[in-house]
Amino acid sequence: MKIIKTIVDLREHLAAFKHPAFVPTMGNLHEGHLALVRQAKPLGDVVVVSIFVNRLQFLPHEDFDTYPRTWEADCEALRAAGCDVLFAPSERELYPEAQGFTVQPPTELANILEGHFRPGFFGGVCTVVMKLFACVQPRVALFGQKDYQQLMVINRMVRQFALPIEVIGGKTLRAADGLALSSRNNYLKPAERQEAVQLCQTLQSMAHALQAGATDIAALEDQAMGTLSARGWQPDYLVVRRRTDLQQPTENEIATLAQGQGLVVLAAARIGSTRLIDNLEV
Numbered sequence: 001m002k003i004i005k006t007i008v009d010l011r012e013h014l015a016a017f018k019h020p021a022f023v024p025t026m027g028n029l030h031e032g033h034l035a036l037v038r039q040a041k042p043l044g045d046v047v048v049v050s051i052f053v054n055r056l057q058f059l060p061h062e063d064f065d066t067y068p069r070t071w072e073a074d075c076e077a078l079r080a081a082g083c084d085v086l087f088a089p090s091e092r093e094l095y096p097e098a099q100g101f102t103v104q105p106p107t108e109l110a111n112i113l114e115g116h117f118r119p120g121f122f123g124g125v126c127t128v129v130m131k132l133f134a135c136v137q138p139r140v141a142l143f144g145q146k147d148y149q150q151l152m153v154i155n156r157m158v159r160q161f162a163l164p165i166e167v168i169g170g171k172t173l174r175a176a177d178g179l180a181l182s183s184r185n186n187y188l189k190p191a192e193r194q195e196a197v198q199l200c201q202t203l204q205s206m207a208h209a210l211q212a213g214a215t216d217i218a219a220l221e222d223q224a225m226g227t228l229s230a231r232g233w234q235p236d237y238l239v240v241r242r243r244t245d246l247q248q249p250t251e252n253e254i255a256t257l258a259q260g261q262g263l264v265v266l267a268a269a270r271i272g273s274t275r276l277i278d279n280l281e282v
């Protein structure tokens, strides 16, 4: 695996390849990331992974400074997973001057759910992903489905800017008890880690209720919020949305969508000081 830290060196190295497959990450890699790397392997003639903790997508009070940076372990894991090129630019390399040009995703998609609770998050994500795309010029790019809204935002960005990139979602990997793998799981204290599974269990209950014919979405969402709050969580949202645009389904749509795989349930909630997100397609 070649480790490259500058855009010039990356371009020079990748000039020999026609079909880079790209997995952007912020490091602190877990099996979910590594599965994306393995999934990328047959999709390109070179697999490029980036590690860059992107300041632009963190709010001032969020965990940019403490975001786990595990360079040695990440390099070892990427080598074993078959990564060919690790692009790890410094902040000065990627943002040599204040990033005045940014990508602003449409509010109806980017200001709801994650974007509502983390204002500016998707602008930060789109800006860095656009820049990383410009550096790597991939033909295929892979993102985890755990970040469901992020995947949708990036898909739209690629479509609307007509970027010649195929965006592929990798399925969410889960621990044996069902907790979705996430770098932020590392923050959980032992008792919180045990409790954390309740997030996906609550989503499962919502999904089952919809499959069983429930149509009162507001009641379902309220009940889910109540369940987690009563257990000591601080939920931001537990919602039922259309898969196509993450908007609320109308009452008439619900039954059809629930039977026709058109819905997704999404959640974000804090346990202790750790904010977790998850989702399930219904």
Ligand code: PAF
Pocket (backbone or CB within 6 Å): 024, 025, 026, 052, 054, 057, 125, 128, 129, 147, 150
């Ligand atoms: O999902 C992530 O790890 C980040 O949001 C991404 C896509 C690497 C952009 O910084």
